[in-house]
Every structure is written in structure tokens, then in C-alpha cells.
Amino acid sequence: MARLFIKQRVLTPGPVDVPPAVLLEMAQPIIHHRTKQFQAIFKEVSERLQRLFRTKNPVLSIAGSGTTAFESAQTSLATPGSKVVVVAGGKFGERWQDIYDQYAATLGLTVVKLNVPWGQAVTAEQIKAALDANPGVSVVALCHSETSTATACDIKAIAEVTRRSDALLLVDGITSVGAMPVEMDAWGIDCLVTGSQKAMMLPPGLGYVGLGERALARLESFKPKGAYVLDLRRWLKSWQKNDVPFTPPVSLIRGQRVALEMIEAEGLENVWARSATLASATRAAFQAMGLELISKSPSGSVTGAFYPAGVDDKKFRAGVRDKHGIHLAGGQSGRGAEWEGKCFRISHMGYVDAGDTLAALAAIEAELRESGAKIAPGAGVAAAMKGFGV
């Protein structure tokens, strides 16, 4: 048989596939950023970002990755000399702990680490207990959707308890904004961050920081210490003039305008529902294949499963990629768990539909069977089809 053409589908939880309309827009000639033309594009992007974040307050676009954006929020909003509470139940929460450790001496911070077992979500009760036990906390930082463990917490309930204190809530929404319901103003989230290569349907290179009223007031309450490029005051001052303090990735910002236009044309609630449906159908498929999910509180944007005994991670993911064109992520290891080689993860964010998901599930099933797993042919795909109502 002739070798079949294989379409490539990037279903890693970042980066994700970029829609052709966005790629075309990014191929437009470079324009200078100190021009009316750029400022008009930037203004439209900022307004669309505010609708995406569900806020009437500023959403800053910062060159760099999601980590750049979150580090800028961490360093700009923690009051020098205060305590900060940082939650970790996976690789990214651990990174936010590391960043505060890095700044602890410069900013005089006491870092209170709240660790939960990987695959479990931190609860509002645990946050409240940490705040009660530690007077003088200026920031609570955590992930809404912890991508390394495909786990989501109840950020609405957490915002409710945090708002009763003077602590600001810094939310890593990098795999939730644009994929799962997040209501920045209505839920009272003080700072919400995401990155371009996740549900924003863009290549990597931009981070976004939404600032609520309490966060804006915090920025005015003390002089910056320890950061220059990452000092949010600088970005905010420019933003108020539809501008950026440093040369921006112009092509990405142009592309972001088109990607946000696509999200609004579909309807944000419809985008959330699409991701949720893909996620629940994937969970049903994994269960039908006899796989154990890695999360006790699954995220709506990414799903992970442990391998059955005898499956080699590298061989499995290479097979799924080289024979089927499906790009999956593996497991990650950190202080809380060693999941590298033990599980795989698939994304439901951005430019992805039921057909992409079914293609991935068929490939996963085929390669697991190839590795000796006892799965009835079509079991996972049939369960997912049922989830799609087909």
C-alpha cells in the first residue's frame, strides 16, 4: 500500500495549532509600533482581551511567555516585606514558588508554600486556613488549571475567601482563559494571567496580565523594587495611551486581533462549551479504554491518563506522532511527583474540534494496542462519539 499522507495535529497543551487566518495575518508586512496604525490595532486587541477576561479593567500584552507575564505579576504585586502564599500541586505551581523564592531576599518576602498532592485541587477551605494562620499575606498565587496534572480548582470559591482578606489573588489562567469559564470581575479575581500559545490560538511569544481594581491600587501603594522590564507599572502607563513601553512582537499582536475576532464570532460561551465537550468525551474514551485519569478534579482544557503497565512513553508518543501525525505531551516530574514517562496529556484548547479529538483517540488506541494493551478496537472512539451525541 502506498504510504498515506499524514496531516499533523498539534494537541499538546501548549503550543497549539494556529488557525490559517491567523497565520496569514501574521505574514503581513511589519509596521512600526509608534504609529497610529499600530495603536489602532493594539486598542482593538486590548478591548477584545477585556471581553475575553470578562473585565472592564486593563489587560496588558507583554512580550515573552506565560512565565514572563506571571513573574511580572508576582514581583509587581507582592508588597515588599510581606508574606505570600503560593500553592503547588504540579510543575507550574512549583515554578511560582521558585520565582518567589528567587525574589525573597530582594523583596523581603516570607514565602508560605501550600502543597497539595499532584492530581488534586486546592480547596477554598485550605486557602482560608492558610490566610488565617498567616497574618499579613499580601498575595495568594495559584494555578486555575494546573496543566502538568490536568487539574482545575474552584477559583470562584477561592476568590470569595481571598477577597475577605487584604491579600490579592494572582491566578495563573494560562490553560483556563479562553477554554474554561473564568469571570475576572464577577468572581473578584485581582490578577489574571495567560499566554499566547494556549487557548489564545497564537504562536508562543506573548503573555497577558489582567489587573483588577485592588491590584491597580496595590501598584500605587509602593515603589517598585527588583524588576525593570517586568515592572507592571511601566506597562500600565503605556497601555493607558494604547501603547507599549518596549518594541512589541507586532506580527503576534496583529495575529491576536484575528484570533480574538474568531473567538468572539464563535461566542466565548460556545468556545467554553466546545472545550468542555471535547474534554468530557476524552475522559469517557480513556475510561472505556481502561486508562486511569491523572486528575481527581479534571480540567476542561487538558486531559491526562497514566499508561497501562508495559507501555513505553517515548515509543508510544513517537508512534502516535510518526504514524498518525498526532502530537501529545508526556508527563512531567517535580518536587511533588515523578510523572515523566508515566502518563500522557492531550489538549482541548483553541483551534481543535471533535474530528481532531477522534483522530487522536483512534491513534492513542492503536498505539496502546501495539504496545500490548488489551483494548477492544474502537472502544475509546465509540465512547467519545457517544459523548458528542453522534
Ligand SMILES: *Cc1c(COP(=O)(O)O)cnc(C)c1O
Ligand atoms: C504553559 C503553562 C505555563 C508556562 O507558560 P510558558 O508560556 O511556557 O512560560 C504556566 N502555567 C501553566 C498552567 C501553563 O499551562
